[in-house]
Amino acid sequence: MEQNFGFVDMLEERRKDCDFFWATRPMNPLLPHMLPTELVYNRDEIIQSVLLDAQVRAVIETMAKTTAVDVKDVENNARAMINEMASRADLATVRWLGIFITKAMKRMFWRIYVNEINLSNLRRETQISQIQYVYVPTHRSYLDFILLSYILFSYDMALPNIAAGMDFYNMKIIGELLRKTGAFYIRRSFSNDLLYKQIFRSYINNIVSHSDRAIEFFLEGTRSRSQKSTMPKYGLLAIILESLLQGDVPDIHFIPMSISYERPPEELLFTYEILGVPKPKESTAGLFRSFSILQKPFSYGRIYFNIGKPISARQFVDTVHRKRKVINPSFKISSSIVEDVAYHIIESHKNNTVLMPINIVALLFNERLQMKPKEPYTLDSLTKDYRWFKNFITKKLRALMYETKKINDNDEIKQEILESLKPHDELIVFDSLNTLKLKQRHKASKLLNQSSNIKGHSLSERTMQIAVPAINIAIYINPTLTFLAETAFFTATIEENGTQNGIAFERYQVLRKLLSTEFVIRPSEDKDLIKTEWERTLNILLSEDCLYIAKDSIRPGKNTQLFSILHNVILPFIDVIYVICTLLFEWNERTSDKLTDRTILVEAQKEVERLMLETRDWCQHPYCLSLDLYNTTWFNLLSQGIIITHPERSNIYQTDKAKLAYLIDVLRELPLRRPVGTYVDALPFIILTSSVNTQAKL
Numbered sequence: 268m269e270q271n272f273g274f275v276d277m278l279e280e281r282r283k284d285c286d287f288f289w290a291t292r293p294m295n296p297l298l299p300h301m302l303p304t305e306l307v308y309n310r311d312e313i314i315q316s317v318l319l320d321a322q323v324r325a326v327i328e329t330m331a332k333t334t335a336v337d338v339k340d341v342e343n344n345a346r347a348m349i350n351e352m353a354s355r356a357d358l359a360t361v362r363w364l365g366i367f368i369t370k371a372m373k374r375m376f377w378r379i380y381v382n383e384i385n386l387s388n389l390r391r392e393t394q395i396s397q398i399q400y401v402y403v404p405t406h407r408s409y410l411d412f413i414l415l416s417y418i419l420f421s422y423d424m425a426l427p428n429i430a431a432g433m434d435f436y437n438m439k440i441i442g443e444l445l446r447k448t449g450a451f452y453i454r455r456s457f458s459n460d461l462l463y464k465q466i467f468r469s470y471i472n473n474i475v476s477h478s479d480r481a482i483e484f485f486l487e488g489t490r491s492r493s494q495k496s497t498m499p500k501y502g503l504l505a506i507i508l509e510s511l512l513q514g515d516v517p518d519i520h521f522i523p524m525s526i527s528y529e530r531p532p533e534e535l536l537f538t539y540e541i542l543g544v545p546k547p548k549e550s551t552a553g554l555f556r557s558f559s560i561l562q563k564p565f566s567y568g569r570i571y572f573n574i575g576k577p578i579s580a581r582q583f584v585d586t587v588h589r590k591r592k593v594i595n596p597s598f599k600i601s602s603s604i605v606e607d608v609a610y611h612i613i614e615s616h617k618n619n620t621v622l623m624p625i626n627i628v629a630l631l632f633n634e635r636l637q638m639k640p641k642e643p644y645t646l647d648s649l650t651k652d653y654r655w656f657k658n659f660i661t662k663k664l665r666a667l668m669y670e671t672k673k674i675n676d677n678d679e680i681k682q683e684i685l686e687s688l689k690p691h692d693e694l695i696v697f698d699s700l701n702t703l704k705l706k707q708r709h710k711a712s713k714l715l716n717q718s719s720n721i722k723g724h725s726l727s728e729r730t731m732q733i734a735v736p737a738i739n740i741a742i743y744i745n746p747t748l749t750f751l752a753e754t755a756f757f758t759a760t761i762e763e764n765g766t767q768n769g770i771a772f773e774r775y776q777v778l779r780k781l782l783s784t785e786f787v788i789r790p791s792e793d794k795d796l797i798k799t800e801w802e803r804t805l806n807i808l809l810s811e812d813c814l815y816i817a818k819d820s821i822r823p824g825k826n827t828q829l830f831s832i833l834h835n836v837i838l839p840f841i842d843v844i845y846v847i848c849t850l851l852f853e854w855n856e857r858t859s860d861k862l863t864d865r866t867i868l869v870e871a872q873k874e875v876e877r878l879m880l881e882t883r884d885w886c887q888h889p890y891c892l893s894l895d896l897y898n899t900t901w902f903n904l905l906s907q908g909i910i911i912t913h914p915e916r917s918n919i920y921q922t923d924k925a926k927l928a929y930l931i932d933v934l935r936e937l938p939l940r941r942p943v944g945t946y947v948d949a950l951p952f953i954i955l956t957s958s959v960n961t962q963a964k965l
Contacts, residue, residue, distance in 0.1 A: 273384030274571070274669050277421055278376065281369055290365035296358070296425040298479040299393035299400045300516075308477035310356075313470070314349050316477070318342070320469040326462050341462070348466050351436070352452055354428050356480065360447035361420060368417055375532070377565040377690075380621075380669060381418055385574035389522065390424065392577070399516045400481040400577075401507060402427055404524040405616050406490050408531045415483065415524065416448055418572060428474050430484035430503060434548070449480065453503075471506045476515035481522075482507065486612055492537040493895050494528075495745040496616055496787045498902065499609035501602070508600050508608065511584050512592040521608065523575035523615035527746070529568030529623045530690040532560055535708060538739045541893045542731070543723035543872065568690035569623070571669060575615035583608050610789045617749045617787075621667045624687035627656055629743035632695065632703055634832045637888075640944030641952055643702040650681050652828075659829065663807050666750040694739055696955065704955045709735035723894050724872040730880065730892070736954070737889035737946045744836065752786045753779075753804045755837035758813075758830055762938040765820035775801050777933050781844050784903040785896070835942055839890040845934045846878070846886055847871050847900050851910070852927045862920045864901055871897050879947060887945045 281289065308316060317323060327345055331338040372379065393400060404411050416426050431450040436442045446452070451470070457463040474482060488500035511519050531537065540546050560566070583604050592598045631652045635644045654677070660666045688695060698704050709731050726734070748755070760766060760774035776797055783790045791797060805821070808814045812824040813833075823830055850857065850870055860866045872894065878886040890896070904910045909926045913919040 357447035475510035525619035571621035637942035640949035765822035
């Protein structure tokens with residue numbers, strides 16, 4: 268990435284000005300949807316339009332007949348639903364919140380970098396276009412929608428209609444405040460409520476066509492606790508695309524936005540959630556308790572807000588689809604088109620992710636701990652490794668790492684590393700001997716002992732002591748996998764004495780398919796496309812001397828350090844697939860429990876804990892305890908037809924044992940190399956005690 272490529276610290280000016288005068292400045296927010304006045308609906312007009320919608324009326328009348336309820340009662344129910352749902356924009360509320368949010372942002376974060384060039388391009392485009400805009404940010408923290416609104420307000424742009432969950436609606440006072448900043452509320456599940464479903468569909472159609480504000484929603488649905496992209500949710504996206512068929516707007520532009528946190532405020536909570544501890548319920552009291560994060564200035568470092576190129580819906584929904592809608596009003600856009608749009612957005616999210624120094628430090632420290640567990644990792648050693656690996660990931664894999672100045676010599680690199688560790692002094696530090704150490708973040712708490720609340724297996728205290736700091740580190744490694752995944756797959760296919768091209772390619776295909784859900788790679792049956800991807804990845808590794816070709820065989824090269832890093836970082840993901848496949852294959856012999864998504868989580872985590880503590884085989888890395896990995900593996904096997912829904916009971920599952928047996932054989936044949944060290948053994952050598960109050964954090 269080029270130096271200073273459009274990024275500006277938006278807090279720099281805020282630190283000079285009076286927050287009150289800035290928030291109350293004269294402004295005329297830029298409205299991104301340029302509609303004729305008569306086509307712009309206010310809140311009451313949108314509500315009325317929804318209630319008069321032909322399909323909503325049809326559902327109301329049908330429900331009244333089938334339930335023998337008066338039509339007026341059903342209409343009142345419908346009116347309550349849309350009033351609960353609809354946003355109510357209020358600039359005065361936004362101004363007052365802007366004062367408090369500015370003070371919080373300046374206290375929490377050292378810098379908030381915004382790609383101002385791309386934002387300026389977006390502003391310019393919205394001033395001359397009649398299309399509707401949909402902001403689609405990554406979802407890495409509860410702060411995401413606040414941050415986006417804050418940035419838009421700072422640049423005199425109107426706040427969008429923001430899709431929000433009912434958890435926020437139920438927060439006293441806060442729910443209505445958020446509504447006045449643009450939030451509209453969606454129930455978690457309403458597939459069986461035909462009236463609510465139709466009202467929601469009509470409401471989205473109306474704000475696409477008749478709101479002069481943009482729309483904002485999180486394609487991933489929920490926060491990514493792992494800090495990498497997660498599988499998209501298609502429901503709201505499909506409804507927005509269907510709105511284009513109505514012909515009320517010429518086009519819809521999706522604006523992907525990638526938000527990178529140096530340290531997400533929920534960092535420790537994410538670690539516990541990954542291990543199965545339920546997140547605290549959203550509440551106003553909980554929000555006020557969270558203000559403790561303001562105690563230490565700049566404790567969350569930097570944020571990078573990067574804006575991708577607009578994605579036009581008309582690339583996917585053209586005039587042919589619109590004509591079909593006119594001829595057949597019940598025509599729906601195919602699921603493959605919705606998936607196409609979703610994967611394009613996620614791909615933009617990935618490409619525009621900005622890596623932080625902590626991501627590389629965490630990756631290198633994880634590698635050192637496993638390969639040289641008793642050898643101190645000094646600042647000099649880390650600086651050397653950091654410089655080399657940063658060059659590889661930015662130059663060869665084109666990962667984005669923004670720098671405020673050109674860094675050449677070792678002293679400047681050391682300074683970059685040390686600066687990056689400041690927000691993480693509760694997790695990873697240099698000790699008095701200049702040796703990199705982890706801090707013990709886990710403290711026993713009453714919450715952790717309430718096994719009835721645990722989503723997975725109730726892990727032992729010893730396991731928690733090992734897993735919490737290890738998974739905390741892994742969370743910072745994960746963003747690098749956005750760029751490393753394909754090269755990492757490759758290293759898991761090559762034997763020490765070499766592997767024939769054809770066999771390596773077949774293994775790569777299997778891994779790519781099995782891990783497509785984990786890394787949000789669209790599955791493809793096009794061998795030519797996968798072959799091109801494979802060859803591109805091979806050429807990168809050949810150029811780094813990580814591999815070399817002798818005759819028709821691919822062999823490990825002299826760059827064993829790169830090979831080892833890539834191989835070890837992918838091991839936990841492969842190990843978990845193997846363990847789950849084995850459990851599923853042996854399910855009836857191991858347990859009398861019915862196979863459900865809940866029981867497999869419990870059994871998998873229980874088995875991984877046993878393997879980690881008692882063996883030297885599969886699942887030696889504590890990240891294998893992650894419930895996220897089990898969920899993505901389960902979803903992947905379900906999508907492949909390896910797990911099958913019971914024909915009579917939707918919450919019970921069966922397995923295709925022939926397919927499982929094949930997968931298990933393929934995974935056993937992979938030339939996986941086990942690191943010489945493990946977190947279980949190494950932790951005593953690299954751990955420091957910490958005064959973190961886990962109970963307070965939870």
